[in-house]
Amino acid sequence: xxxxxxxxxxxxxxxxxxxxxxxxxxxxxxxxxxxxxxxxxxxxxxxxxxxxxxxxxxxxxxxxxxxxxxxxxxxxxxxxxxxxxxxxxxxxxxxxxxxxxxxxxxxxxxxxxxxxxxxxxxxxxxxxxxxxxxxxxxxxxxxxxxxxxxxxxxxxxxxxxxxxxxxxxxxxxxxxxxxxxxxxxxxxxxxx
Amino acid sequence: xxxxxxxxxxxxxxxxxxxxxxxxxxxxxxxxxxxxxxxxxxxxxxxxxxxxxxxxxxxxxxxxxxxxxxxxxxxxxxxxxxxxxxxxxxxxxxxxxxxxxxxxxxxxxxxxxxxxxxxxxxxxxxxxxxxxxxxxxxxxxxxxxxxxxxxxxxxxxxxxxxxxxxxxxxxxxxxxxxxxxxxxxxxxxxxx
Numbered sequence: 001x002x003x004x005x006x007x008x009x010x011x012x013x014x015x016x017x018x019x020x021x022x023x024x025x026x027x028x029x030x031x032x033x034x035x036x037x038x039x040x041x042x043x044x045x046x047x048x049x050x051x052x053x054x055x056x057x058x059x060x061x062x063x064x065x066x067x068x069x070x071x072x073x074x075x076x077x078x079x080x081x082x083x084x085x086x087x088x089x090x091x092x093x094x095x096x097x098x099x100x101x102x103x104x105x106x107x108x109x110x111x112x113x114x115x116x117x118x119x120x121x122x123x124x125x126x127x128x129x130x131x132x133x134x135x136x137x138x139x140x141x142x143x144x145x146x147x148x149x150x151x152x153x154x155x156x157x158x159x160x161x162x163x164x165x166x167x168x169x170x171x172x173x174x175x176x177x178x179x180x181x182x183x184x185x186x187x188x189x190x191x192x
Numbered sequence: 193x194x195x196x197x198x199x200x201x202x203x204x205x206x207x208x209x210x211x212x213x214x215x216x217x218x219x220x221x222x223x224x225x226x227x228x229x230x231x232x233x234x235x236x237x238x239x240x241x242x243x244x245x246x247x248x249x250x251x252x253x254x255x256x257x258x259x260x261x262x263x264x265x266x267x268x269x270x271x272x273x274x275x276x277x278x279x280x281x282x283x284x285x286x287x288x289x290x291x292x293x294x295x296x297x298x299x300x301x302x303x304x305x306x307x308x309x310x311x312x313x314x315x316x317x318x319x320x321x322x323x324x325x326x327x328x329x330x331x332x333x334x335x336x337x338x339x340x341x342x343x344x345x346x347x348x349x350x351x352x353x354x355x356x357x358x359x360x361x362x363x364x365x366x367x368x369x370x371x372x373x374x375x376x377x378x379x380x381x382x383x384x
Contacts, residue, residue: 022305024303027303031329046333052303062295089258094381100305102302102305106302110216110298110302110361111216113292113294113364113366114365114366115292127365155377155378159378159379162358162367163354165362166354166355166357169357170357173315173358174204175350182348183351186348186350190381
């Protein structure tokens with residue numbers, strides 16, 4: 001008979017994400033992780049490996065879930081412009097909810113830049129997936145006349161993608177919900 | 193007779209800023225700082241104090257210089273809109289020049305959020321100074337008809353302030369010069 005599981009893997013991973021959001025990679029000790037996840041050192045090593053392996057798994061989980069959620073919102077709306085608006089507003093709401101606790105993707109870019117190949121590649125893949133979805137929606141909005149024809153699709157994609165980061169960073173810095181909505185609202189203005 | 197200075201304080205501080213830009217606070221050891229500044233441990237403690245004191249001085253130096261420079265560019269242009277455009281373009285150029293090496297202000301927000309009172313207060317003061325200058329230029333642009341009258345001044349201020357961070361973060365993540373210019377260009381569109 002297999003030993004009963006002492007903890008839920010998914011729950012422990014979510015706790016680890018929260019700890020890394022707060023402290024980053026360097027600022028988080030293995031003890032911080034064990035406290036946050038409520039598991040023993042041995043369980044952590046057996047289940048996730050060392051701090052770096054856990055960080056990579058947590059980051060992958062965090063950003064793929066984020067991007068999938070963003071693309072879902074972007075695609076669900078009846079029109080392209082409404083989809084873009086809904087995605088930006090959702091980012092403002094998420095920023096409000098998360099408050100100053102930080103975003104793991106943002107933290108990873110800020111902490112590592114391009115210095116860690118594996119982390120950079122993870123983030124690039126997620127970014128490209130989101131940008132591809134944004135680009136299609138922007139093109140669609142232009143062809144339907146919701147988005148101004150003189151908007152450069154590539155430029156708007158770069159810009160909106162950067163705006164998501166700007167919202168997260170503003171939230172981390174203590175911006176008010178109104179402030180975050182303002183960023184989203186002005187970004188949409190640029191498309192009209 | 194006083195002992196001759198063995199190093200230039202200002203130069204050493206600039207080197208420390210570069211080290212902190214790359215590694216953040218937690219990711220930088222005192223040894224990294226000594227190597228970067230090319231001074232002895234004793235000189236560092238005598239001149240700057242411990243790692244935290246040096247970080248605070250480096251951060252203050254970095255962000256006050258940044259903001260002063262931004263306000264200079266913002267104010268020098270003949271018109272409000274041209275001033276805003278020049279400041280955004282300068283951010284894109286700075287991002288290109290710094291590349292993935294990171295920005296100390298961005299790193300501090302991302303690493304500490306609101307958890308360190310002294311750091312948060314330093315950043316808030318700089319942010320408020322920049323925002324006050326932006327707000328006046330936006331109001332001026334509206335009253336002269338360069339900026340659309342239906343732009344909310346406060347919203348545009350929040351937005352432009354966030355866009356500067358977005359440009360720095362995109363540069364840190366490896367964005368191309370064209371990508372950074374795109375962000376600046378789209379942000380200006382939102383004001384028209």
